Amino acid sequence: MIRRRLYIEERVSRLAVWSLRTAIFALPVTLIGLVLYATEALDFRSALYTVIAGIAVAALALLLAMAGFVVIWNEGLRGLGRILGAAALALMLITPMAAVAAFSVGLPVLYDITTDTEDPPAFVTLAMARSRSANPLAYPGDVVAEEQREAYPQIKQIEFDDPPDDIYAALMKLVIRHKWLVIDAVPPRGGVRDGRIEAVARSLPFGLRDDIVIRIRPIADGARVDMRSVSRNSDRDFGSNARRIDTLLSELSEMQGRRRR
Known part of the structure; x- marks a missing residue:
């Protein structure tokens, strides 16, 4: 045996x-x-x-x-x-x-995507809350802006005829719907100042943290919306920042009953 x-x-x-x-x-x-x-x-x-x-x-x-x-x-x-x-x-x-x-493969090595490469929406509260090891929030410059335009030509600012406060309220609903963690929210107050929403989102494939800022700027006949999404730690975002911006602005346009331009 x-x-x-x-x-x-x-x-x-x-x-x-x-x-x-x-x-x-x-x-x-x-x-x-x-x-x-x-x-x-x-x-x-x-x-x-x-x-x-x-x-x-x-x-x-x-x-x-x-x-x-x-x-x-x-x-x-x-x-x-x-x-x-x-x-x-x-x-x-x-x-x-x-x-x-x-x-x-084929995606650019970018971690900072914005609808306005000349005057990117600025982080205020998140700039003080992030760790020193995180990616810098200073916009990288013209070279990165050109790479973004080639890779994501659809990422552009959007204008509405609606009052800035209405756009701000609609954006807050969308941010909450996406379950992003709102860090700071500043309403436009009838168009006397820029509105601002700062939030943190998780992205695939690793649950990476992305920092978001949305700017609602009053213009003569309505409001202009700009959005910026920055990966906190990774040197590449696998396209998640551009997808997030494109999705949110498309949803906002649909909610307000108009096409993006």
Whole structure:
């Protein structure tokens, strides 16, 4: 009986065993990086390195699983279930990162998008609340403005015939609908000053924090709306800032019953 047990253990592929163990180890490493960033226990770069380490371990597990499958196929060893489990777990961790990498191909390396590149809406409250390690809020300049125009030509300011206070109220409804965290809100007060809404949003794929400022500027026959969205930590936004601006201004135009111009 003892010899038979030893014989069965020897017939289980070691690669199968270690591939599963490696894949299981990769799971908490990856999740720890994501959870610590989501709870603000780690800054973005430290969390990103942790996630990358987890993905690297998952890739190693996948290679071990592939090698183990070859050995099992050739030598008839046991452990196919472990191989399949390790491969499934490793792919579950690797696939989202691979999809993000593929999606980012062709997108510009930008983290600051605004409808007004000559006079960008200014952050006031968020400028004092952000950490020193965050991306600077000073607009990067003409080179970035040109890259934005080429990549996102639809990102433009929008004008309405409605009073500034009405536009401000409509924007507040949309911001609340999107569940953005409002940090500061300054109404235009009948057009005697610029209205301003500052908020924080989370963006895909990693739940990155983006800082938002919306400016409602009174003009002769209504109000002009400008919006700026800045990724707080990452040096690229994967297009999320432009999508957010385009979506909000389109919703505002629909709400006010007019087309964007």
